[in-house]
Structures are given as structure tokens and as C-alpha cells.
Amino acid sequence: MSTPDLSSSDQHALTGVYVADALSEPERRDFEAHLRRCADCAQEVAELQETVALLASAEYVTPPSELRARVLAEASRTRQLPPVVTRISRRQDQTRSKRSAWPVAIAAVLALIFGGLAGGLALQNRSLTSDLSDVQAASASVRSVLTAPDARTTSAAASGGGRGAVVSSASLGRSVFVGSDLPAVSSAKTYQIWFVTAAGATSAGVVGSDVAGDITRALPAAPAGTTAVAVSVEPAGGSRAPTTTPVLALPTA
Amino acid sequence: MAEQGRRRIPPPNETESVNVRLLRSASGDPKGQPDTAEHLLTRVARGEDAAFAALYDRLAPLVLGVVRRVLRDPAQSEEVTQEVMVEVWRTATRFDPAKGTAAAWVLTMAHRRAVDRVRSAAAATERDFVVGLRDQQPAYDEVAEAVESRIEREQVRKALDALTDVQRQAVELAYYGGYSYPEVATLLGLPLGTVKTRVRDGLIRLRDAMGVSA
16 A cells, blocks of 8 residues: 555645646546545545536537447447446346246147147247357346346246246347256257247257356347247257257246 | 526527536436436446447537547547547446436546547647647637537636636646646646646636536
8 A cells, every 4th residue: 555645635635636637647546545535525526527527518529420430330349347246136136026936837838839849830040059158248238138127037947957037128129048056968968048939949049068057148039929938958059949848938928 | 416596507498508408417307308318328338229329429529529629639539539438338337327427427538538648659749839829728619610519618618707817727728738737837837736726726616607516
């Protein structure tokens, strides 16, 4: 811990030049350390920052349109910082406590899946074996669904052990699959997630081999008419249609 | 944050200037539009591209404006504006509405980046040349481009009139000039303590003249 060169009373005199960004780098760091300990200075700095923001707001300059395109493009390539964890935990607790787990009509959902298979209906194939790990990396998308004001959760026990849930937000048009304590599957197999519609099951992606336990995956947009999300164990790399009885089926409609 | 009693904020209308809308969001207008900058920034924090585009439209002209005042060079100013707006996207979750307005958060970032760029070696030689020209320049840009800023330029000009000449000069050099306070002291031939005091007192007078309270 460095000893500040200036006494506290000398630090108070720096609020103006700090806000004007007229301090050297070491002085700025020392002053920011002072701000963390001095409520009066922090208050004054906040007010003076609003003041210079008003000064700055008089400097309106229309940016060239190419700049907008470049900024939006670069932002789309840029990961965002995750939010502070404590806020997320509180919101998740509120979401779960407000919603009771819906009764899962597994039989009806299974009938849909196997009925579709038995009837030989054509299944839509959309990036069937797409590895969801890239989607998972977009943690901002996961968090936005989990914390959406209209987030709805459906959860159920998986038949092989563990539990799963789907959290979906109608306003965002996206959903997230969350699995907890799911049993490990062999490296020759993977969990695969399905969107269930009247036409059958469409892959929502594979979870990946050697992945089990606690899983969070942002799902691609569900096809129209999706009534449930199901999870089955498939050969590694995924299947075009469920080849085994789903371990989990969650109505989403 | 602006005290409405001390600063007349006109009722909302179609030609409402950008700055007044910023103030309205800051003042917590109960009739406030849902698309305040703070609300947009909260949505940006959730990864909403549309909210970021709207926030860009709202704030990029102000960012570019202040960066241009400090940097002068249009190409560098655009580069810094891009850096700032992408940083706003990247760190949106770090914005705390309890600590100030979205505009202040963004413009603080913008000003700091502009000053950092100024102090880099590439800019140093040009700065020395421009110094002599800057001393008598008014604190507001008389060639400002947009009608939208006319009201706040007028308000800023009136607020700056509340400062003494030496306070105004110190604030201009420190804030718009992007100089360190020892450089300001050298330019004005003043002791360091005097510069600190004049900048602080000048900003406090501006704060009071513009009715800012936190």
C-alpha cells in the first residue's frame, strides 16, 4: 500500500482537476484510492462529472454514417463484461420462487416424438450437430434470458437422475436450458436437446461429449409451434432425430 | 439530478433538444419516456443490439463533440469515438444508475480517452503549435453543427459567464485543452495550488449555475 504524497485535506483540492482529467496517472490512482475512502469527495466528483457532461453535451457533432456502421459491427464482435454476480443470484431466486414447476406431461410429449418418428414425418434439420459450446460462450445471452422480466421456468426431474429446466423469455424470443446433476454419459454419447413441435422433434443442439452435471446452454430460436423442449442421449455428434427415449421433457407452450 | 426549480426545463415536445432529454432522464421525470439513456444502457447490458444502436444515436454525437474539442483532428476523433462506444457496449454492466446519469458515465469515459490520446507522443508536437492559438478562444464552439445543441450551448455560455475570467480560463485549458494541471500552471504562469483551486471553484460555480445536484 503506497503512502499518499498528499494529506487528505490536500486531496480534497484535487476534485476539479481530477474531473478535468488533468492529473498524472499516479496522481489519478492515488486520488481514486482517496475517493473510495472519502464520501464528500466522491459526492463532489459525481456532481462535477455531471457538470462537465453538461458542458460536453453542448458540443454536438453529427457523426459520419460510416462510423455508426463500424461501431455496430465492432460491438457485435465484442464480448461484454458479465454483471456483478450478487445481482444475478437475487433475480434468479426471485424467478424461481415466483414460478412453481409446471406438471410435466411426459407421456404426451413422448407420444408426439415417437408418433412423429413412427409416422415417418419429415423432420426439419437445422444445424443438428451444432456444438452448443460456442453458443454457451455468449454468456451475455444466457444472462439476458435468465434475468428477463418475463422469464418463465419449467423444470422437471430427468429419468436417469438429475434435473433440467428451460427458462424462456417471450420478449427476447430466446430460451436457456439448464441442467443440474445430470449423469455423465460415455464419451461415445452426448446429451442432445430437442424442440418438440406437432411435426416432430428439431435438434436444438448437442451438449457435447464428456459433459454432464451442471450445464447451461443458450438455445437457438425455437421453431414456430414448439410445445416442449426434450433431452435425450444420442451417439456423440448427435442424431437427426431422437433415437432413444428422452430423459427429460419440458412443456414450454 | 438537476433541480427543476433552479433550471427551467421546458415541457417535452418534438423539437426537444438532446441535452434536455438527457436532463429529463437525469431528473427522474415521472412522465419520463421509457427510452431514457439509463434504460437503454440497462438493455445494452443485457446484450440488446437494438438498444445499443439507439444509445449510439443518442450519445455518439456528444462523444464525438467533446472528443473533437480536445483532439481537434477529425480522423483521430472518430477513432476515439469508436473506442468509447465499443467500450460502452463492453462494460455496460458496470454502469450503476445510483451513481449518476448514463450521459455522464459515457462522457467521462470519452473525455478521459481523448485526453489519453492527446498525451500520447504522436499528438505532442501538434499541441505545442496549437497552444498559442487557443488562449483567447471562447469556451463554446461558435461553429457548432446542429440546431439541437443551440439551447444547451446557450445555457452553457450563460453558466460560463458566472465564472471569473481566470476561472473560465483555467477550466477551458484543463478540460477542453486536455492539459495536465502543471502544464496549465506553466501556460498561465501560476502556482500549482492556484490552478487546482481555480479549476475546482470554476467547476463548482458551473455546477451551481446549471443546477446540478447529486
